[in-house]
Amino acid sequence: MSEIILKVNNISKCFHLDSLVEQSFKDELGAGMKSLFVKSTKWARGRNEFWALKDINFELKKGESLGIIGRNGAGKSTLLRIISRITEPTSGTVEITGSFASVLEIGTGLIPELSGKDNIISYCQLLGFSNKKINKLYPVIVEFSGISDFLEMPIKYYSTGMIMRLAFSVIIHLDEDLMLFDEIMAVGDLSFRAKCFERIANLKNQNKTFILVSHNLSDIANYCDRIIILESGIIMSIGTFTEVAGAYYKLNMKKDMVIKPEDIKTLESKILNLKKKFFESSENLTSKIEWTKTDTPGNENISFLKIALLNQKGEQTSVFQNDEIICIMTKFLRNISGTEADIIFLVSDIMDNRLFYDNIAAHSKSSEMNEKGLYDVFWKIPPYIFNQGIFKVSLFIFMNNLPVYRLVNVVSFEVTKDRKEQDEFRYYTPLLPDIKFMIEKANE
Amino acid sequence: MSFYATIQTDTIADMRNNQNTENIIIEKKNITISKYDRVNLGFTQLYQYRRFILIFAIREIKLQYSQTILGILWSIITPLTGLLIYSLFFTKIILLNTGGIPYPVFVLAGLAAWYYFTYLVGSGGSSVIQAQSIIKKIYFPKLVLPLSKAVVGLVNLVIILALLIIYMLITGYFPCLNIIFLPVVILFNMITGLSLGIWLSALTIRYRDFHHIIPYTIGFGIWLTPVFYPVSILPESYQFFMFFNPMAAVAEGYRWALAGTPFPSINYLFSIIPVLILLAGGLYYFRKIEGKMVDMV
Structure with missing residues (x-):
């Protein structure tokens, strides 16, 4: 009985490259004036389009965790930005049921001149914690971060690791129904990572849902039930780590195979062919x-x-x-x-x-x-x-x-x-030796 | 369908009920994200995120005085020195007919108005650009940014006005009863500044040219506004032009509320109505490009 917490329907995002080229008021004014007198199609829309995302569809059930992987420029961040309401999609809708938080970067809006304490509070506020919650959580966050001796010091004197720990301690205490994390897991030393891992397991036990974007496959493998491979703005594959990781590897091996935006716009069948090429052949493996x-x-x-x-x-x-x-x-x-x-x-x-x-x-x-x-x-x-x-x-x-x-x-x-x-167990382990169980009825 | 259309706030009530449970639900809401619809001015979101206005204002104020030895005292020292200079210098050297009120009071009332206006235009106008690293990563209605500047400026304005009133009390020139209307004048000052500030904050994202226009305009604008001189020193036939300057009305308003000069002329409606139109247009334009701001900065 799992309700759907996130529904992404046909999300597409198009950038008009020409309009993003550095232009001043003068240029635009000139072009605008020109268009009044000269009938030019150049001034019209739809010149140099780039589809960062094309028809993205997926659903997320409550309690599930989803990983998104893809090469640089595959559209991962754009997708997260759209779900986080930071940019608007060109078409399509996103439906979110329940409370929601997104962390696209560790430590957004920290102010170097302010003290650790001020920064923790301000960061909590920016992430949407209520004041009551901040009061309650503040000591916990300080404890978690392990920087209690330096709270009065402006964070510009902190080491990078300390700043990261400060920010991450706040992030890890989010407990919204749906949480989005972009490339944030690689922080801190071993013991800090262990604490984070524990906390995430806890969140999962509380039936929280999250989306994780990472280049790091082991983070994805450790935390996510399902994985989406994004390539050139389309979903290439969706499934458990075991199902899709191989495909991702092959994708990365074959660097010259790039899907151009034109292909996405024109031929759906072409995409299918490409998908086949990517995932169903083992030609990329060197034997x-x-x-x-x-x-x-x-x-x-x-x-x-x-x-x-x-x-x-x-x-x-x-x-x-x-x-x-x-x-x-x-x-x-x-x-x-x-x-x-x-x-x-x-x-x-x-x-x-x-x-x-x-x-x-x-x-x-x-x-x-x-x-x-x-x-x-x-x-x-x-x-x-x-x-x-x-x-x-x-x-x-x-x-x-x-x-x-x-x-x-x-x-x-x-x-x-x-x-x-094929078993239902969703965590991937590279090794699966043949080990037998022995079950005995125990005496009372 | 409107942008972020259905935001069912079964929320705040929910929030209160849940406060004692282990997990506090901040906001439980159903959000639908789609392409934005121009009819909706987005006040619902703004209201939901109203605490962000204060959050940003407090950050700014803390930042202004962090790592200074005197801290918040600076916000008193700066206007205080101004006050001293004007009271010593201008009363002895420049003699203008200010309608019976002491010249320092006259100038400072005008300067307070002008200070708040320029703060709103300048800081408000660059507020979105200034926060670009945040708006790329965290969602909130962007209108929060110029509004939070209005709060920061207001704090400084209140300090200046408080000093002015203290000065008046010390020099024996008591504020008149009109002072109860001071908040109305401040509000109008804010609206005048914001009407430009909101436009500029949206325009500077697309056209950085406005970044250069702002200080230029502010620099000579003060001489077109009766800050250092009363309107009455202008030749009768030129006084008419003042009625197109809303800041003239604001400056006169402060003097009326504090020092009991005659109520500003009804002719100032020539400037006030355009201000309101400008404000509405600014809100509309801001909202129109809000969804694309992040792609543009």
Whole structure:
């Protein structure tokens, strides 16, 4: 029984580029006068249009949290600004039921000359806290921020971190029905972040709804139930993190594929085609990489010739089922014999979190690859390790326990799961090992 | 459908009921956001956000005197020195027929009017530009900004007037009973200033040219207004032009309310009616471009 708290209907936003070019009164007066006498279409509207958003539709239920990701210029901020009533849409409506607050920037309107105390109160007011609430919350906010010793000091003497903590402590105490946050999560040290995380979990327990915009996929993964991918002003994909994160990664890999505003205006089918191209192919994943003898990466000791991903049949691929063995193969050349060298294999997830690694020397006698010559190394990752998603492999050459050469994210692969296994759990974890439960009836 | 059309304020009552519960609901409202409709002047939103007027005014006042040793005393010291200079300098050197009231009182009443007017035109006119970093990030009706300047200016004006009255009491020239109409004169002073300030605050966003026009106009405007001289020193045939200057009416109004000079001529209606039209037009224009302000600044 979840009521809908936010409804975005067909929101479009168009900027007239010509009118935004720096123009003074004189220019405009001149152009206006001209148009009185000369029939010119140039003065008319609709010259150089840019559609920042086109037909955005979505709904948000009470208690849900939504993440919006997209590349720079995809229209994320414009969408948030429209929902926050800061700019008006060119067409379409937004319906909000219940109380509402939006934070598009940390610390808007803080005044450097005023004291911490004055700034906290003023910031609370700007964010729409009632006076009664401010009186009640002020000590809590001070406590949360951990700057109680500096309250009388003008905040221009604060460090950046302190100002951020001050502002964030206020923001985190918002408890409207619907809250909007734009790129604000990356603040403070570990313990401060932990406090924020706790507070957000609390808000979710109180059935509060929020929208989070971030470049940082792990913030989105940690806080959001559903995710929208915005690209060139249209919604490319909407779903849980597990469903859309891979698509986002591919989108970012393929930098040259830009949807032009004209496409949006003209052909809906073209957009569909583009969407297909983006999300249903794995062409953006590198499953194999080879070098010629002349430009091999590496150092004077080891140089790589080939890195490839193989399935259990030995075929080269970049898509694996979660019940398959994933084999990472590398061919390298040892140029000098005698020295001790080691290669480290590292797997990271889509958010560049390091998941696990292994080095050759840990499993073999170092003498095995001490001689000059060509070597093939196979690293087999057993099945039922990964959740579905995209993973990247990096290789490092180590000598005397120091990394001397790095090949970062050289190959990447996608792990898929059977559709029927798809669970309802909405939080993404990169790993999903096969671990059994044992349930016993306990004695009274 | 109007912009932010249905704002059902089942709210304030709700708010009171909920005050004791754990989560205080600030404002429970249903908002619909769509393209803006020109008929609605947006007073509903303005009323809802009325506390923002004070919030901004208080920020401004605090800022004015932060990190000064004397703090709020400065707002007394500045007009006080003016008062001393005028009373010493002008009474000895320049002698004008001011209709029987002491010249310092005469000048200061005019200057108070002119001060408040220029503050509203100058600060009010640049208020939206000045707050551009805030309006890009937080929503509130933008009309709050010039109105909050009106409050800040009012505080300073009241201090000046209070000093003037004290000066009058000290020098033995008691204010007359007309003083009960002083708030009306102040209100008219505010309206005159705002009628220009609101126009300018909206226009400067699009055309920065007005940024340069303001100080220029204010600079010579004072000489077209009977601040330092009474209207009576003008040749009879030129006095007529004064009736087109609403600030002449305001200055005369202050003198009438404080010092009991004759009531300003009914001919000032020539200027007062245009002021009201200007104000209405300004509100309309401001509201018209309000939705696009953020895209333009």
